[in-house]
Amino acid sequence: MDAASLSASPGAGAFPLWAAAALGAALLVAFALWWRQRAIGRRLQASVESLTTRLDEAEDHSLPGVLPRPRFDALLDEAVAACDRGERRLTLVFVNLDNLQSVNEAFGHGCGDVALQRAAEAMTTCVDDTAVVTRTGGDAFVMMVDADLAKARTLADALIARLGGAHGESSDPDLVCSIGLASYPQHGSRARIIGHASTAMRQVRLAGGGDYAVFDPAMSVDMKDQAELLRDLRQAVSLKQLELVYQPKIDARSLQITSAEALLRWHHPQRGLISPAIFIPLAERFGLIGPIGNWVIEDACRQAGLWRQSGLRMRVAINISAYQMRQDDLVDRLTAALAANGLSANRFTCEITESVAMEDTRVTHRTFDRMRKAGLHVSIDDFGVGQASLSYLRRLPAAELKIDASFVQDLATSADARAIVDAVVKVAHALHLRVVAEGVETERQRDLLVQLDCDELQGYLFARPMSAKALSLWAAEDDRPDQPTGFRPSLFRDTLPVDL
Numbered sequence: 431m432d433a434a435s436l437s438a439s440p441g442a443g444a445f446p447l448w449a450a451a452a453l454g455a456a457l458l459v460a461f462a463l464w465w466r467q468r469a470i471g472r473r474l475q476a477s478v479e480s481l482t483t484r485l486d487e488a489e490d491h492s493l494p495g496v497l498p499r500p501r502f503d504a505l506l507d508e509a510v511a512a513c514d515r516g517e518r519r520l521t522l523v524f525v526n527l528d529n530l531q532s533v534n535e536a537f538g539h540g541c542g543d544v545a546l547q548r549a550a551e552a553m554t555t556c557v558d559d560t561a562v563v564t565r566t567g568g569d570a571f572v573m574m575v576d577a578d579l580a581k582a583r584t585l586a587d588a589l590i591a592r593l594g595g596a597h598g599e600s601s602d603p604d605l606v607c608s609i610g611l612a613s614y615p616q617h618g619s620r621a622r623i624i625g626h627a628s629t630a631m632r633q634v635r636l637a638g639g640g641d642y643a644v645f646d647p648a649m650s651v652d653m654k655d656q657a658e659l660l661r662d663l664r665q666a667v668s669l670k671q672l673e674l675v676y677q678p679k680i681d682a683r684s685l686q687i688t689s690a691e692a693l694l695r696w697h698h699p700q701r702g703l704i705s706p707a708i709f710i711p712l713a714e715r716f717g718l719i720g721p722i723g724n725w726v727i728e729d730a731c732r733q734a735g736l737w738r739q740s741g742l743r744m745r746v747a748i749n750i751s752a753y754q755m756r757q758d759d760l761v762d763r764l765t766a767a768l769a770a771n772g773l774s775a776n777r778f779t780c781e782i783t784e785s786v787a788m789e790d791t792r793v794t795h796r797t798f799d800r801m802r803k804a805g806l807h808v809s810i811d812d813f814g815v816g817q818a819s820l821s822y823l824r825r826l827p828a829a830e831l832k833i834d835a836s837f838v839q840d841l842a843t844s845a846d847a848r849a850i851v852d853a854v855v856k857v858a859h860a861l862h863l864r865v866v867a868e869g870v871e872t873e874r875q876r877d878l879l880v881q882l883d884c885d886e887l888q889g890y891l892f893a894r895p896m897s898a899k900a901l902s903l904w905a906a907e908d909d910r911p912d913q914p915t916g917f918r919p920s921l922f923r924d925t926l927p928v929d930l
């Protein structure tokens with residue numbers, strides 16, 4: 431109802447004119463007030479809405495370009511609709527920064543924040559401006575890109591390289607990331623697509639990280655499988671399902687056994703023998719490696735003690751995981767186990783992979799220092815696959831380099847592999863390190879390695895990993911004429927351990 435309709439109402443004639451005028455004026459004032467109020471209300475509402483939108487669109491101040499999740503979800507809805515209309519392509523890229531926590535712990539949160547910024551910048555700038563990024567957890571991000579799988583793969587490779595240190599001369603710690611890819615619609619509905627990209631990421635992470643994987647429906651099954659394995663692995667030590675088998679390393683010239691590397695086996699009651707390549711990364715990831723690693727130390731020292739008592743003069747080597755290298759008590763534990771079995775530290779080798787050894791962090795430095803002081807024999811495993819810096823290598827208390835099996839495999843066919851092995855041997859010798867080639871399977875490889883001046887050889891050509899008992903028997907008989915690898919009588923007859 432408004433003032434005009436009132437003054438025109440049928441009963442207006444009975445009213446004195448002044449009263450009608452006053453009423454009209456009052457109504458006009460009331461209307462004006464109401465109108466103003468409404469305008470203010472609208473403006474207020476509009477500014478609240480715009481504020482909300484702006485807040486929604488606001489970037490995480492510490493991470494420019496990274497959108498809040500609700501905004502990301504809204505844009506994903508739009509992208510899915512556009513994809514359904516055939517107007518664009520859509521791939522979700524789930525990025526986990528696997529070692530952010532370690533960077534925080536080792537270098538402090540300031541350094542972690544810088545690494546995070548660098549990662550965010552890489553993600554928001556590594557594709558055209560259609561890429562949209564949000565953070566789903568402390569060290570996890572998800573991106574959506576207008577790309578098919580092929581383009582997304584190239585993007586994932588570029589991201590891994592950029593985060594992993596291929597960023598010029600920066601002294602910032604390198605980030606290891608695991609990436610999962612899932613394309614819409616082939617890898618899942620709108621509701622599932624982020625979860626599937628995350629599943630693919632987890633698969634990569636379980637396998638050690640630093641790579642990408644495309645979602646596969648089998649992965650969901652695997653995750654369930656892995657949950658069961660984890661449950662069983664928790665009890666593997668107490669149920670005595672673990673065993674160490676030993677694979678000899680052979681002196682390339684004398685063909686004598688120099689040492690035996692302990693390799694872990696899990697006898698699962700239903701699944702049979704499970705490879706450490708499967709359960710060690712799982713144990714690392716889920717915090718089960720501690721008790722397993724301790725068991726390996728105890729059992730390998732016990733066995734080394736028995737071998738020593740029987741006069742067998744060879745070193746025993748164990749593999750040390752990244753987690754163990756970060757434990758303050760690792761070296762104390764090792765020296766205590768060695769002492770308890772009457773062994774000296776320099777007769778015992780710790781194999782540490784190149785990638786773990788190169789973790790230039792305070793904690794690993796401390797462990798290496800303690801290893802040096804304790805006189806342990808340190809070997810750098812899987813050498814050549816990572817990005818070892820020679821100057822850093824010089825500072826490690828290493829006595830041995832193990833050239834990764836991949837180079838040995840390619841020796842016969844690739845001049846590059848030969849050149850790499852040649853260079854590694856020369857540098858290692860200049861640094862007074864012994865060189866072991868692992869994964870030697872053929873006589874041709876053996877001959878080339880001897881020519882290239884490798885000091886020790888290890889591989890199926892000489893011996894597969896075997897039980898401690900089998901190794902004792904085999905070593906006792908290794909002067910048998912039918913011994914195919916031509917070992918020299920090397921072991922038991924000499925009852926005193928001598929320096930190799």
Ligand code: C2E
Pocket residue numbers: 677692693694705706707710726748749750751781811812868869870871888889890891895
């Ligand atoms: P690694 O330390 O590089 O051990 C060498 C792997 O290559 C072993 O596999 C060995 O059985 C295999 N191998 C030896 N010679 C040959 C050959 O001529 N040809 C081929 N194709 N393979 C050969 P395995 O025993 O399955 O161990 C896999 C990895 O699991 C090891 O790689 C090591 O990184 C890890 N691992 C094993 N035992 C332990 C352990 O007690 N603790 C930790 N932290 N890791 C372990």
Ligand code: CA
Pocket residue numbers: 691749781811
């Ligand atoms: Ca090894």
Ligand code: CA
Pocket residue numbers: 811812832834835868
């Ligand atoms: Ca190795």
